[in-house]
Amino acid sequence: MSPGWLFLLVLLIAAAGYVLGRSRALSATGGSLRTMHSLPGAYGWNVAMAVLIPSLLILAVWTLVAPAVLGRLVTPMMAGQEGNLSLLMSDVRRVADGLLLLGEDPASITTEGLRDRLAEAGVALGQDVSNATLAAAARYDVLGAWSHWLLTILVLSVALGAAALAVRRTTPTLRARNEVERGIRGLLIAAALVAIATTVGIVLALIFNTIKFFQIYPASEFFFGTTWTPSFGGGSELGILPLVWGTLYISTIALFVAVPLGLLSAVYLSEYASSRVRAWAKPMLEVLAGIPSIVYGLFALLTVGPALMLVFGDGGLGWMQGGTAVITAGLVMGIMLIPFVSSLSDDIINAVPQAMRDGSLGLGATRSETIRQVVLPAALPGIMGAVLLAASRAIGETMIVVLGAGAAARLSLNPFEAMTTITAKIVSQLTGDQDFSSPEALVAFALAMSLFVVTLCLNIVALWIVRRYREQYE
Amino acid sequence: MNDMRLFERAATVDEVKIRAKDVNVHYGIAHALKDVSVDIGDRLVTAFIGPSGCGKSTFLRCLNRMNDTIAAARVTGAIELDGQDIYDRRVDPVQLRAKVGMVFQKPNPFPKSIYENVAYGPRIHGLARTRAELDEIVEKALRRAALWNEAKDRLQSPGTGLSGGQQQRLCIARAIATEPEVLLMDEPASALDPIATAQIEELIDELRQTYSVVIVTHSMQQAARVSQRTAFFHLGHLVEYGETGDIFTNPRDPRTESYISGRIG
Numbered sequence: 001m002s003p004g005w006l007f008l009l010v011l012l013i014a015a016a017g018y019v020l021g022r023s024r025a026l027s028a029t030g031g032s033l034r035t036m037h038s039l040p041g042a043y044g045w046n047v048a049m050a051v052l053i054p055s056l057l058i059l060a061v062w063t064l065v066a067p068a069v070l071g072r073l074v075t076p077m078m079a080g081q082e083g084n085l086s087l088l089m090s091d092v093r094r095v096a097d098g099l100l101l102l103g104e105d106p107a108s109i110t111t112e113g114l115r116d117r118l119a120e121a122g123v124a125l126g127q128d129v130s131n132a133t134l135a136a137a138a139r140y141d142v143l144g145a146w147s148h149w150l151l152t153i154l155v156l157s158v159a160l161g162a163a164a165l166a167v168r169r170t171t172p173t174l175r176a177r178n179e180v181e182r183g184i185r186g187l188l189i190a191a192a193l194v195a196i197a198t199t200v201g202i203v204l205a206l207i208f209n210t211i212k213f214f215q216i217y218p219a220s221e222f223f224f225g226t227t228w229t230p231s232f233g234g235g236s237e238l239g240i241l242p243l244v245w246g247t248l249y250i251s252t253i254a255l256f257v258a259v260p261l262g263l264l265s266a267v268y269l270s271e272y273a274s275s276r277v278r279a280w281a282k283p284m285l286e287v288l289a290g291i292p293s294i295v296y297g298l299f300a301l302l303t304v305g306p307a308l309m310l311v312f313g314d315g316g317l318g319w320m321q322g323g324t325a326v327i328t329a330g331l332v333m334g335i336m337l338i339p340f341v342s343s344l345s346d347d348i349i350n351a352v353p354q355a356m357r358d359g360s361l362g363l364g365a366t367r368s369e370t371i372r373q374v375v376l377p378a379a380l381p382g383i384m385g386a387v388l389l390a391a392s393r394a395i396g397e398t399m400i401v402v403l404g405a406g407a408a409a410r411l412s413l414n415p416f417e418a419m420t421t422i423t424a425k426i427v428s429q430l431t432g433d434q435d436f437s438s439p440e441a442l443v444a445f446a447l448a449m450s451l452f453v454v455t456l457c458l459n460i461v462a463l464w465i466v467r468r469y470r471e472q473y474e
Numbered sequence: 475m476n477d478m479r480l481f482e483r484a485a486t487v488d489e490v491k492i493r494a495k496d497v498n499v500h501y502g503i504a505h506a507l508k509d510v511s512v513d514i515g516d517r518l519v520t521a522f523i524g525p526s527g528c529g530k531s532t533f534l535r536c537l538n539r540m541n542d543t544i545a546a547a548r549v550t551g552a553i554e555l556d557g558q559d560i561y562d563r564r565v566d567p568v569q570l571r572a573k574v575g576m577v578f579q580k581p582n583p584f585p586k587s588i589y590e591n592v593a594y595g596p597r598i599h600g601l602a603r604t605r606a607e608l609d610e611i612v613e614k615a616l617r618r619a620a621l622w623n624e625a626k627d628r629l630q631s632p633g634t635g636l637s638g639g640q641q642q643r644l645c646i647a648r649a650i651a652t653e654p655e656v657l658l659m660d661e662p663a664s665a666l667d668p669i670a671t672a673q674i675e676e677l678i679d680e681l682r683q684t685y686s687v688v689i690v691t692h693s694m695q696q697a698a699r700v701s702q703r704t705a706f707f708h709l710g711h712l713v714e715y716g717e718t719g720d721i722f723t724n725p726r727d728p729r730t731e732s733y734i735s736g737r738i739g
Contacts, residue, residue: 274545275545353582355578355580355582356582356584356585357543358540358543358576358578358582359578359582359583359584359645359648360584360594361540361543361571362538362540362571362575362576362578362649363571363572363575363576363594363595363598363648363649363652364568364569364570364571364572364573364575364595364598364599364652365568365594365595365598366568369598373584373594373598374584374594377584377585377586378584378585
């Protein structure tokens with residue numbers, strides 16, 4: 001029985017357990033709710049939980065672990081073969097899947113024409129099937145079938161056994177409500193753990209690959225090298241400094257655009273705009289935040305770049321060689337960040353108590369004096385936090401840079417020159433077929449790790465500032 | 475209630491500082507204040523009393539045009555300060571509020587130092603030319619608000635770090651630092667404990683030397699203790715207005731009598 005059906009069956013048993021548990025609790029008291037510890041539904045849920053938790057756990061763990069164990073069991077059969085063992089094993093797995101699709105008895109099948117027949121069934125292979133591969137695949141299928149049967153028997157017996165036990169335990173004095181409460185807490189913890197575990201997994205993957213990179217490429221050259229000339233033929237220079245410079249330069253321009261515009265529009269929206277204007281202006285501004293960054297990238301490439309060329313290019317001032325430049329990407333990224341800054345600042349400004357404004361207005365201050373001297377200082381920590389969050393987004397932005405800033409890694413002060421950032425280079429190092437043992441590909445992990453550390457620090461500082469100064473006016 | 479004091483403190487000075495005639499206030503479709511006419515004397519403490527929602531705070535906010543900051547509020551009628559209509563188009567509400575200061579129900583010091591809180595008004599109105607002058611204004615205001623002794627060693631620490639009663643006195647100091655002519659107080663002691671309340675009341679009595687003080691209060695004892703004139707509001711109407719002693723001992727209107735004896739409210 002496949003895991004999908006098994007899952008449905010377990011749900012069915014749990015549902016039956018719910019009905020049984022509920023009715024057993026009710027019948028034991030003759031339907032009088034007052035003499036029961038919990039509501040009838042709680043007894044039902046208690047039984048359902050007793051079924052679901054162990055059987056689903058077994059199901060999940062088995063499904064995750066079984067392929068690895070099966071592979072281990074079959075591997076010795078391929079030991080004598082030529083070639084990379086892990087590639088061979090992946091062939092075995094594909095043939096095994098294909099045999100199941102063909103639905104023939106593995107014992108009677110021959111290698112002759114097998115590759116074409118598998119291709120017809122939708123399993124493409126890189127080479128003809130050897131005898132050893134076929135034998136291993138057949139063995140794999142047999143073991144797989146065994147594993148399915150074992151799993152089915154185990155899960156069903158656990159589910160039924162747990163249901164029987166839990167129903168027998170159901171008496172009116174059972175604290176079913178508290179059990180259910182514990183179950184809910186467990187569910188919430190599990191959900192949180194999934195998120196945390198994923199993050200930890202990502203970080204670990206980054207760390208291990210970064211270590212691998214530094215084993216084949218010296219860290220000092222990576223961190224202090226001023227040239228970035230990767231070449232897959234070997235002899236690359238992989239210095240991060242030009243990329244860091246490009247990232248900081250573009251982000252700074254973006255913030256110079258986004259912070260004043262975003263902040264001023266936030267002040268207008270929260271302090272001056274009538275509720276009618278606010279009702280349509282704020283959503284309009286937030287639509288900007290919903291535009292995918294690739295669209296901004298197109299905008300940079302096709303509109304802003306050529307427009308800047310008209311003014312600063314050869315026809316105009318002659319400062320700019322091509323449409324893709326730091327200034328192009330910076331401007332467009334700034335526009336992308338405006339709603340981010342304005343919507344966060346707007347919330348923060350609105351959180352400043354009305355009593356502050358009344359106090360200032362009551363002393364004869366004008367609106368703008370009130371905003372400059374009372375509202376903004378009170379909101380400043382929050383606004384700083386918003387700016388730092390915007391900065392960490394700017395640093396992590398990719399598509400606008402790929403399309404708007406060009407691809408040249410360069411250390412230069414001229415904003416009209418093409419430059420590139422860490423993120424854009426991660427993309428270009430991993431595009432296409434890569435050999436993941438070369439420093440040119442692995443450097444992507446080191447770049448990603450550096451980026452991650454920088455944005456993490458920025459976020460921590462931002463949150464710290466927001467938290468540190470939040471209670472000032474409460 | 476100390477009844478003996480009521481009779482001793484009959485008003486002696488009788489110049490009209492604010493004259494309101496037929497004032498109506500609408501909040502959207504709600505008619506919050508109906509045909510209120512009242513004369514508020516100079517150098518007197520005038521108390522507005524009445525049950526919640528009776529319009530007394532609304533009327534107080536009309537006197538320095540704070541209702542202008544509420545988009546839905548609409549004020550009609552005439553309010554004159556020293557004979558000048560404050561709702562006249564030539565009057566700048568910002569200038570008006572410098573002359574008619576306000577202290578709010580909840581202490582609302584700015585998130586700045588004690589010194590900066592008091593110096594805020596003088597700064598925006600350019601009342602001091604030098605730092606020394608500003609220091610002097612701040613000290614004077616803090617002394618008048620009876621906060622100087624407690625605050626003089628911590629002028630640079632944040633105003634929000636003071637206790638509730640001190641914060642309210644800081645707000646009063648902040649209001650008088652701009653040298654207003656009228657001081658409006660919207661339930662200034664309702665968020666404070668009895669000791670802080672007593673200090674504020676004492677302060678109000680002092681301020682009467684220089685200012686015309688209008689105070690909204692929920693506490694009839696407070697009105698009786700600090701005011702010379704009392705106005706009783708009910709459901710948007712000004713029911714009765716007169717000498718505080720008369721209102722509390724000899725009310726003419728049955729509604730006033732019911733309220734001060736605790737039957738409505």
